[in-house]
Amino acid sequence: MADLNDISLVTQVAVFHNKRAFDQLVRKYQSPVRRFFLNQTLGDEMLSDDLAQDTFIKAYVNITKFKGMSSFSTWLMRIAYNVFYDHVRASRPTEDIDTSKAVASKTASGSDSLKMDIYAALALLKPDERSCITMQLIDGYPIDQISKITGIPENTVKSHLKRGKEKMANYLKENGYDR
Numbered sequence: 731m732a733d734l735n736d737i738s739l740v741t742q743v744a745v746f747h748n749k750r751a752f753d754q755l756v757r758k759y760q761s762p763v764r765r766f767f768l769n770q771t772l773g774d775e776m777l778s779d780d781l782a783q784d785t786f787i788k789a790y791v792n793i794t795k796f797k798g799m800s801s802f803s804t805w806l807m808r809i810a811y812n813v814f815y816d817h818v819r820a821s822r823p824t825e826d827i828d829t830s831k832a833v834a835s836k837t838a839s840g841s842d843s844l845k846m847d848i849y850a851a852l853a854l855l856k857p858d859e860r861s862c863i864t865m866q867l868i869d870g871y872p873i874d875q876i877s878k879i880t881g882i883p884e885n886t887v888k889s890h891l892k893r894g895k896e897k898m899a900n901y902l903k904e905n906g907y908d909r
Contacts, residue, residue, distance in 0.1 A: 772849040
């Protein structure tokens with residue numbers, strides 16, 4: 731039923747340029763999109779908000795390209811995934827330095843140490859591993875939907891999940907957390 735409501739809202743936006751209908755879609759999906767970016771940026775709220783805004787702008791501009799081959803949420807998360815990877819490609823030369831500094835400074839502040847340890851563990855992962863891990867463990871997406879969002883074959887998603895979970899478990903175990 732939720733998919734039918736989304737399709738109805740998308741149709742109103744695409745055909746009638748109904749901005750109120752798009753506002754309803756934004757309100758419905760802003761939290762999951764922002765949470766996705768918070769996990770990918772290791773807690774950088776300002777960057778996450780900017781990337782989420784870019785995602786919704788791209789969705790609005792391209793809403794007529796939504797064909798209903800997947801759910802609206804999958805289509806939107808695919809845009810979010812692409813926005814994040816465009817950001818990563820644009821900032822690649824300093825990504826490793828900036829990420830390690832951000833994690834170190836957040837950890838040094840001592841606020842919410844478990845959360846910071848999780849972000850530090852996520853920072854050890856390759857971007858594709860991090861995306862797969864957060865989409866499954868935090869957002870609850872099944873493997874087939876992660877595959878649709880990322881464009882990565884299902885078996886590769888499974889490999890990213892396995893490696894990512896092992897890396898995170900090892901890091902957390904080395905830092906005093908039990909399995």
